[in-house]
Amino acid sequence: MKKHKTKLLAAACVGALLLAGCGKKEEVLSLFCWTEYVPQAVIDKFTEETGIRVAVENYTSNEEMLAKLLAGGGSYDLIQPSEYTVEALIKDGQLQELDHEKIPNLKNLAPEFRNLSFDPGNKYSVPWMAGFVGIVYNSEVVPGPIVGYRDVFTDAHKGRIVVLDDAREIVSWGLATAGIPINDVSDQNLATITPLLKDWLSKVKVFDSDSPKTALSNGDVDLGVVWSGEAAILFNENPKFQWVLPAEGFHMFVDNLAIPKTARHKELAEKFMNFILRPDISRMISADFPYYNPNAAARELLTEAERNNPASYPPGLDVTKAQLFSDIGEQGSKVDELITTIKVQ
Amino acid sequence: MAVPTAAAVLAPGPSLQRRAGLGPWLAVAPMMGWLLLFVIVPTLMLVVISFCERDSLGRVIYSFNFENYIRAFDWKWLKILGISVWYAFLTTVICLVLGYPVAYFIGRSSERVRGLLIMLVMIPFWTSFLIRTYAWISILSQEGLLNAALMGLKLTAAPIGFMYTPFAVVLGLVYNFLPFMILPIYTSVEKLDGSLIEAAYDLGARPARVFAQVVLPLTQPGIAAGILLVFVPAIAMFAITTLMGGGSNPTIGEVIHNQFTKARNQPFGAALGVLLLAIFIFSLWLSQRMRREEPE
Amino acid sequence: MAMTDALSPVPSARRWWLPQGPAVQRAFFGTWTVGVFVFLYIPILLLVVYSFNDSKLNLTWVGFTTKWYGALFQNEVLLRAFKNSLIVAGATTALSVFLGTTAAWLLYRYKFPAQQLIGLLIFIPMVMPEVLMGTSLLVLFVTLGIPLGYGTLIAAHTTFCFPFVLVGVQARLQGLDPSLEEAAQDLGATPLKAFWLVIVPYLMPAIVAGALMAFTLSFDEYIVTVFTSGAESQTLPLKVYGMVRVGLNPQLNALSTLFIGITALLVIGSQIFTRKKTV
Numbered sequence: 001m002k003k004h005k006t007k008l009l010a011a012a013c014v015g016a017l018l019l020a021g022c023g024k025k026e027e028v029l030s031l032f033c034w035t036e037y038v039p040q041a042v043i044d045k046f047t048e049e050t051g052i053r054v055a056v057e058n059y060t061s062n063e064e065m066l067a068k069l070l071a072g073g074g075s076y077d078l079i080q081p082s083e084y085t086v087e088a089l090i091k092d093g094q095l096q097e098l099d100h101e102k103i104p105n106l107k108n109l110a111p112e113f114r115n116l117s118f119d120p121g122n123k124y125s126v127p128w129m130a131g132f133v134g135i136v137y138n139s140e141v142v143p144g145p146i147v148g149y150r151d152v153f154t155d156a157h158k159g160r161i162v163v164l165d166d167a168r169e170i171v172s173w174g175l176a177t178a179g180i181p182i183n184d185v186s187d188q189n190l191a192t193i194t195p196l197l198k199d200w201l202s203k204v205k206v207f208d209s210d211s212p213k214t215a216l217s218n219g220d221v222d223l224g225v226v227w228s229g230e231a232a233i234l235f236n237e238n239p240k241f242q243w244v245l246p247a248e249g250f251h252m253f254v255d256n257l258a259i260p261k262t263a264r265h266k267e268l269a270e271k272f273m274n275f276i277l278r279p280d281i282s283r284m285i286s287a288d289f290p291y292y293n294p295n296a297a298a299r300e301l302l303t304e305a306e307r308n309n310p311a312s313y314p315p316g317l318d319v320t321k322a323q324l325f326s327d328i329g330e331q332g333s334k335v336d337e338l339i340t341t342i343k344v345q
Numbered sequence: 346m347a348v349p350t351a352a353a354v355l356a357p358g359p360s361l362q363r364r365a366g367l368g369p370w371l372a373v374a375p376m377m378g379w380l381l382l383f384v385i386v387p388t389l390m391l392v393v394i395s396f397c398e399r400d401s402l403g404r405v406i407y408s409f410n411f412e413n414y415i416r417a418f419d420w421k422w423l424k425i426l427g428i429s430v431w432y433a434f435l436t437t438v439i440c441l442v443l444g445y446p447v448a449y450f451i452g453r454s455s456e457r458v459r460g461l462l463i464m465l466v467m468i469p470f471w472t473s474f475l476i477r478t479y480a481w482i483s484i485l486s487q488e489g490l491l492n493a494a495l496m497g498l499k500l501t502a503a504p505i506g507f508m509y510t511p512f513a514v515v516l517g518l519v520y521n522f523l524p525f526m527i528l529p530i531y532t533s534v535e536k537l538d539g540s541l542i543e544a545a546y547d548l549g550a551r552p553a554r555v556f557a558q559v560v561l562p563l564t565q566p567g568i569a570a571g572i573l574l575v576f577v578p579a580i581a582m583f584a585i586t587t588l589m590g591g592g593s594n595p596t597i598g599e600v601i602h603n604q605f606t607k608a609r610n611q612p613f614g615a616a617l618g619v620l621l622l623a624i625f626i627f628s629l630w631l632s633q634r635m636r637r638e639e640p641e
Numbered sequence: 642m643a644m645t646d647a648l649s650p651v652p653s654a655r656r657w658w659l660p661q662g663p664a665v666q667r668a669f670f671g672t673w674t675v676g677v678f679v680f681l682y683i684p685i686l687l688l689v690v691y692s693f694n695d696s697k698l699n700l701t702w703v704g705f706t707t708k709w710y711g712a713l714f715q716n717e718v719l720l721r722a723f724k725n726s727l728i729v730a731g732a733t734t735a736l737s738v739f740l741g742t743t744a745a746w747l748l749y750r751y752k753f754p755a756q757q758l759i760g761l762l763i764f765i766p767m768v769m770p771e772v773l774m775g776t777s778l779l780v781l782f783v784t785l786g787i788p789l790g791y792g793t794l795i796a797a798h799t800t801f802c803f804p805f806v807l808v809g810v811q812a813r814l815q816g817l818d819p820s821l822e823e824a825a826q827d828l829g830a831t832p833l834k835a836f837w838l839v840i841v842p843y844l845m846p847a848i849v850a851g852a853l854m855a856f857t858l859s860f861d862e863y864i865v866t867v868f869t870s871g872a873e874s875q876t877l878p879l880k881v882y883g884m885v886r887v888g889l890n891p892q893l894n895a896l897s898t899l900f901i902g903i904t905a906l907l908v909i910g911s912q913i914f915t916r917k918k919t920v
Contacts, residue, residue: 030872035883040718055872058879061606063403064867067776070404072783074871092402165592167607206509207592211885214479215591218486220508233888288887329401336608343595344421365751368832373753376744376803383800384765387777447677450670457912460849464908465678467853469685471904472897473881474861479889480684480691490687523681524857528850529809535846536813552666563816570812573764574805574854581770584863602772602864611776618773625768626761633757 027052029268032069032076034255035060037128039288046275052268069094069260077263078272083254086125087118088327095124096259102270105277112319113294116254118326125256126273127294129285132314132322133169133251135244136216136231137223148247149173152223153200162215162224165207167339168325168332169251170197173225176248176323183326190338201342216241227253231311232290243311252322254294388622395616403609413616422600422617426624429596432586433579436518437526440575441568443519444526448567449560451527452534463531466524478517478588485513509591517589522579526571533567534560581621597621685901692894709891710899716892719880723896726860726877729791733798733859734852740799741806741855742848746840749814750822763808766801774801775868782869789871797869798859805858806851813847 031038035058043054057074059065062085069079081089089095100106106114106122119125137146141160146152152161163170172182174193206215212226213234225246234241257276259269275281282298290312293299299307307313328335365373395413398406451462469477484490485507492504507513537560545555561568583599586592592599597617604614695706713719744763748756766774775797782793821843825835841848863878870876884890 035879036887037883040716056875057870057872058875058883059867060882063606063609066403066609067605067611068779068868070402071776071779073779073789073868088402094402165587201593204593205591207587210882211888213888214482215486215509218482218508219488219504220486220506229886327401330399330609333604333608333610333613336603336610340425340595340600340603341421343593344424362750362752365747365753369747369751369753372743372833373747373751376740376747377759379740379800379803380759380762383778383781383796384762387774387781388765388769390777390780391773443677443680446670446673450667450674453667453670459846461908461912463850464853465905466681467857468901468904468908469681470857471860471900472685472688473878473893474863475878475881475885476688476889476893476897477684479885480687483687484684520680520684523677525805525854528854529812529847532809532813532847532850533815536816536843556666566812566815570808573808574767577764577767581768598770601770605772605776615773618770621770622765622768625764629761629764630757633760 027265027268029054029265029272030057030075030077030263031055031080031272032057032059032065032074032078033080034058037080037255037289039284042276042281042284045281045284046272049275050271052271054272069262072262075262075264076260077265077269079258079260080128080255081125081258082325083116083118083256084325084327086256086258088329089258089260090119090124091327094261096261096263096266097123098126098259098273099270102267103274103277105274108277108279108282108295108297110294110296110299110319113254117324118254119256125258126277128255128257128276129289129291130252130254130294131291132228132245133164133225133253134228134231134311134314135223135246136226136234136311137242137244138216138240139242140240141222144242146223146242146244148244149177149200149225150248152225153203155203157223158203159205160222161204162206162208162212162221162226163201163204164212164226165209167336168328169225170201170339171335172251172323172325173246173248174200176246176251182249182251182323183328185328185331185335187334190334194338194342197338198342198345201339207343228311228314229289229291232309235309235311236290243314245314245317249323250321252292252319252324254324391615392619394612395619397612399610399612401609403611405611413613414620416613417616417620422597425595425600426597426621428594429580429598432514432518432596433576433582435515436522436579437572437576439515439519440523440526441572444523444571445530445568448527448530448571449534449564452531452537459535463528466527470521470524474521474584475588477520478585481513481517481520481589482508485516508589509593511590511594514586514590514594517585518579518582521585522575525574525578529570529574530564530567533564533570537563577625580625688894689898689901692891692898694891697888697891709895713892713895713899719877719892719896722875722877722880723900725791725874729794729798729874729876730856730859732791732795733802734856736795736799737803737806737855738848738852741803741851742810742841742844744803745807745810745814746836746844749811749817763804767804769801771801771862771864772868775865778865779868789869789874791871791874794866794870794874794876797865798862801862801865802855802858805854806848809851809854810844810847813844817843 029052031054033056038056043056047053057076059068062082065079065081066085068074069076086095103126106126109127113127113130115121135146135152137144142157171185171190171193174197175182175184175189177196178193180189180192205221206212208215211230212224213230215221216224216234217237228243231241231243235243257273259266263269276285277295279295279297279301282293282295283301286293286298286302286306290306290309292312394405396409396411398408398410400406447466451459454462482489487504487506487508491507495501496504541559541563542555545559550558581598583596583602586594586596587599601614601617604610604617692709693705693707694702695708696703748759753759778793778797778800782789787793821839822835825839826832830838861878863882866876866879870879881893884893
């Protein structure tokens with residue numbers, strides 16, 4: 001009889017747990033991030049140290065995140081937008097200003113990441129990871145030298161090229177080659193580079209943004225224009241995969257953490273930002289993602305091998321020379337249509 | 346025409362249907378409610394959005410214009426749709442050829458192993474789509490298992506590029522849709538009356554004729570269902586075409602998907618989707634009409 | 642009768658290349674089936690082999706290990722996502738079977754106004770690109786003020802899964818002997834009882850097939866899930882998608898191997914069990 005009662009009680013508690021979070025009030029941080037971009041170890045450590053539970057929801061592109069966020073799909077305390085999305089969100093008044101008092105670890109960021117064009121002075125966002133788009137080639141098959149985009153899209157490499165399946169990226173390579181600023185995507189400039197892109201894309205075998213390393217590592221293509229993180233993984237697998245930042249000009253992406261205006265727990269969000277800016281924590285992120293870590297203090301903690309990976313930390317890099325994407329708003333649709341049109345022809 | 350009549354005799358005409366009373370109405374209410382709430386309302390919303398504009402963040406601005414439709418009537422979208430339909434068609438035909446004998450064999454097996462075999466058809470798909478696809482990639486790639494085997498057997502001197510070709514796309518599509526052909530055909534075969542087939546043999550018909558003139562017509566509903574379940578979803582499918590085909594031939598599903606996840610242009614994506622639905626519903630309606638007129 | 646008409650002797654050239662005799666035919670179908678099963682299981686075999694491979698990169702065999710299984714059992718997030726997938730797919734299957742079977746039967750048996758239209762509407766979720774469905778349902782849920790979670794996810798999945806059940810069951814209903822139901826009703830059974838006792842058993846293979854399809858579709862759905870799931874209802878496909886970028890984790894192979902293995906064992910076990918009972 002007694003046993004029966006405890007069982008009932010347990011059942012009731014489970015029910016209550018499901019309904020109200022049962023018992024003591026637990027603090028929950030709602031994090032809306034790229035899938036698998038925030039290591040579970042980091043989240044666990046945060047919960048362990050602060051007692052704050054993290055509810056994670058995932059997306060796989062900035063636009064997906066925008067769609068769900070702006071539709072009001074959920075109330076998120078923290079989002080993880082890329083640079084041009086941060087710019088667009090600030091412009092629209094969608095982000096909350098950060099209280100720098102609460103984020104003393106901002107000091108760990110390398111100075112060149114404290115004043116980026118999309119958010120000068122980190123008023124609204126904290127850099128998470130940065131990376132580059134560049135050329136990777138299999139040096140056993142491609143003799144080189146490969147210096148820029150022009151060396152990639154040659155007849156010799158026809159059908160042996162992988163590129164990111166990303167219209168904005170492809171267009172920016174064309175613009176850089178034509179000597180046009182990569183954010184200047186006017187109709188006229190798009191028309192100017194169309195013949196060039198037509199020629200280039202006719203030589204491409206694979207379009208893949210998610211895992212361009214697969215085609216390279218399987219030997220189905222010999223070179224390509226990909227994310228630096230992909231190239232870093234390839235380099236770790238086999239040093240025959242060489243990495244080059246295009247001479248025509250190279251593009252850097254910066255993923256960030258930011259607090260949307262609809263956030264309910266701004267303080268928890270800032271706590272999390274401060275947490276991931278700690279050198280030891282930021283180092284954990286680097287261990288999983290071989291990108292360029294904006295956290296100078298965390299870089300000191302990297303192993304020799306990690307720091308010497310030419311794709312993660314290109315030798316002789318001058319970050320201030322890197323070009324960033326700014327938001328192009330409605331014109332994005334034209335850019336997308338241009339690449340689709342070229343593909344279909 | 347012997348084939349349609351055989352099926353027509355066994356299928357009940359509309360005359361056997363009774364007018365629905367209160368009971369059937371109550372019973373069908375959940376499904377009707379479901380259709381209304383989750384199919385009709387969202388579809389109408391799409392229709393509305395397809396006439397709207399959007400702002401720089403991709404939010405829908407409620408206005409009314411035909412711009413998205415004007416933009417949609419362009420040869421390139423038609424060509425993309427054509428490619429998608431062509432892939433779906435190829436997939437359906439190959440699935441039917443590959444799948445029918447399997448469904449027949451399983452359906453005619455002893456009752457005890459039937460369930461087991463049909464489960465075995467589906468179980469491979471209780472893994473993640475991406476894992477299965479990457480397994481195929483590791484088989485078909487230049488340094489993959491198939492090339493290793495072919496070169497080991499001295500069948501080819503240099504590795505063959507199977508990946509990122511239409512062949513790889515169709516293989517991926519057929520692989521993932523095959524169970525959806527086998528299962529409905531199986532349920533039609535399973536109810537076949539064995540004595541009918543026996544009788545046909547007793548009349549001296551050869552197996553091939555029995556098959557063509559008795560078995561095929563009787564399993565026609567299953568075949569029709571299988572074709573629907575493969576062809577229709579395959580049109581909008583795009584993950585396989587990008588992963589196995591290399592993404593150089595966009596499909597209609599991908600183009601619509603990109604409007605939402607890349608171009609921030611929901612209204613245009615909605616317009617393309619509405620057109621796809623319209624074309625599809627029109628052809629289905631046409632085929633239903635033709636089928637109804639046929640027996641008369 | 643049409644049947645005999647179909648079988649009336651038609652002069653035709655002897656086709657020497659066609660299999661002669663039922664036994665040959667059966668052997669041919671059997672071999673064909675084995676071939677198709679090989680095709681279906683090749684990548685699965687590979688997946689299982691790699692789950693024991695001592696390398697994070699899938700391509701080369703390094704050595705035997707069970708460490709991925711060990712790591713899998715430590716990986717709470719992955720297991721929770723798997724559990725979520727099972728819950729969602731299970732509930733979706735149950736709902737789809739209920740909606741699909743009853744609707745197929747009622748639409749077959751009774752006349753409703755606008756029946757043709759309903760028959761067409763059912764196909765919308767099948768042809769609708771997933772992203773359209775995901776976003777439009779998201780807007781619907783937000784407008785209705787329903788928080789995203791299991792409920793919205795299951796509703797969304799059921800919407801594209803139940804037509805599969807319906808189409809499968811409809812195919813089985815074609816050519817149903819009307820006397821079957823009438824006999825039951827003559828014995829005094831209500832239409833509901835007749836449906837439950839006579840029609841459902843007759844439809845069982847189609848219901849099972851429909852359930853299998855619904856489960857599979859829901860278990861593997863990615864795009865609709867992105868838009869309609871909440872933080873507590875993140876499913877396995879969402880995790881897998883993210884892993885591709887850093888390289889697929891062999892833990893996923895281990896998880897798939899276990900799931901397939903256990904399911905297969907259960908199915909074979911139940912076969913043996915029922916066999917013993919009947920003997």
